[in-house]
Amino acid sequence: MVKHAFKAVLALVLLFATLSFADFYLNVGTLQVGNENYMVYEFGPEFTVGPLTLGFTLTTYATDLTTGSFYFGYPGSSAPSTNILDGINITALGLDLGNVWFRYGRMRPITYGMGFVFSGYSSPNARTFDVGIRMGMLSASAHIPYQLVQLSTFTFTQSDPVYTAVVSSKVSLFELSVFGGVDMDGLKEDAIATPLTYAAGVSLTTNVLGFSVGAEAGAQMWKDGTVGYGAFGGVFGDFGMLQFVAGPFYASDGFKPWLISKNYGFEKSQPDFGPDKYKLDLGYIANLALTFSPYGKVAVLLKGNFEGNLTLSGEGLINIPAIGGTNGLVLYGYLYDETPFEGGQFFDNNTLARLTIAYPVFSGFYAGIKYSWEDSQWKQTAFVGGTANF
Incomplete structure (x- = not known):
């Protein structure tokens, strides 16, 4: 009994130490495998000790929250697993x-x-x-x-x-x-x-x-x-704050x-x-990036040729600090267009764009709304999870 009690206490001490000195990862998102869409839930710690980095999560996949199939193993294999051991997912392992x-x-x-x-x-x-x-x-x-x-x-x-x-x-x-x-x-x-x-x-x-x-x-x-x-x-x-590249x-x-x-x-x-x-x-390219840590960053790339054709792309991230007891807000935008301003329109069928408004629930975990430009209109989706959802 004493031996088993000691093992249990040691396991709890190791677990507490791991969670105390680790970054905790939590994500809820979606994943498409073949023609099937899955909800993905994963959470667990990641930490670095000297040259070693280790992270692991408990990861599950579900086709539907109530009546769908539920898997612990990655559903892309021929025989998706329902063994809880396969829910343990090594998310980071590094040695330098x-x-x-x-x-x-x-x-x-x-x-x-x-x-x-x-x-x-x-x-x-x-x-x-x-x-x-x-x-x-x-x-x-x-x-x-x-x-x-x-x-x-x-x-x-x-x-x-x-x-x-x-x-x-x-x-x-x-x-x-x-x-x-x-x-x-x-x-x-x-x-x-x-x-x-x-x-x-x-x-x-x-x-x-x-x-x-x-x-x-x-x-x-x-x-x-x-x-x-x-x-x-x-x-x-x-x-530091300014990065750029330009040339023909x-x-x-x-x-x-x-x-x-x-x-x-x-x-x-x-x-x-x-x-x-x-x-x-x-032609030529010009790429400009500005970083205002910790408030955000913006990057713009312009590619053109001597016939007047342009490609415009860019992305930006703004961190609004915590005000009045809130956790702040994160705004993220992305744009890619091979025919900018064609026909006097900024957004057209050739435009890839999205805008994310995210509320930091706690470190590394967000709840928010994402607007995506598809079929010449803005489509709105809600999400919870990490920055991969941006």
């Missing part, structure tokens, strides 16, 4: 030993070089492996989109189709980066349209009077064998600058997606 590091967890945005080929690409709710090495002036890393979906059977599944890798090194006064990626969707025999299969690039930058000056060249290979090429040269800087670019037929970005999933879903959609282009 200096020369070698790895991380498993929610996917972080991917940007390589000057962002001409890979620019902030991410997949909501995906968990991935990232591993890397550092050896003097040389570093390398790989991004492997796999996630653990059933703990009891130790089953993994692909969480995103894009695999990437990068190698960087200091060469005299320059920083050289070589990177590439493959989209597994583009290798499928039954792929729709003409998907992208491979993308690669190389960048070379140096520091001049506090500014980074450099160039980047890239290539995109499509399933039908078409290869497009592009190049960008310019200046960029990071001065060239793109051949079959190459789109910044294709593998936050909008890549939307681009792939279009029926005309393929190399024929992207024609020879010569």
Whole structure:
């Protein structure tokens, strides 16, 4: 009895210590797997001790709150689990030993070089492996989109189709980066349209009077064998509150600058997606970002060519501080438009936009309303959960 009591007390002490020194994660959201929509509920701690990061949640999936199916394991597998053990979900696992590091967890945005080929690409709710090495002036890393979906059977599944890798090194006064990626969707025999299969690039930058000056060249290979090429040269800087990049670019037929970005999933879903959609282009970009910590940030990207065509994108986050006993308010906006101001209209069928108004219930957990521009009108949805719902 004493032995069992000691084990119980020790378990409670460890649990209390874990929760006391951890960030508590709580999220309620939605997930589409195939043609089925699921409500997702997950909560648990995440903490870092020295070089080790560990996070885990209890995660459940439901097709309906009252009469639907209820699963603990990820429902995308052929036999979704109802074993509560499979509800234990490792959400973060990382170890940094200096020369070698790895991380498993929610996917972080991917940007390589000057962002001409890979620019902030991410997949909501995906968990991935990232591993890397550092050896003097040389570093390398790989991004492997796999996630653990059933703990009891130790089953993994692909969480995103894009695999990437990068190698960087200091060469005299320059920083050289070589990177590439493959989209597994583009290798499928039954792929729709003409998907992208491979993308690669190389960048070379140096520091001049506090500014980074450099160039980047890239290539995109499509399933039908078409290869497009592009190049960008310019200046960029990071001065704390102010970040910017600007310069000219060239793109051949079959190459789109910044294709593998936050909008890549939307681009792939279009029926005309393929190399024929992207024609020879010569133009310029200007990207400006302002950060007013802790009150918010805003970023605007303008891409144009010498024929007068423009692409406008931007996002902004405003944190309204707590006033009168409230927890404050968070406002988030996002915009992407390849034909801004066309026909005298700011919002049209080519516009992607959303506005989120969120109330922080407590740390990392929000309740709010999201407005999305779809089919030439604003559609309203309510949500509770983390920032992934923004």
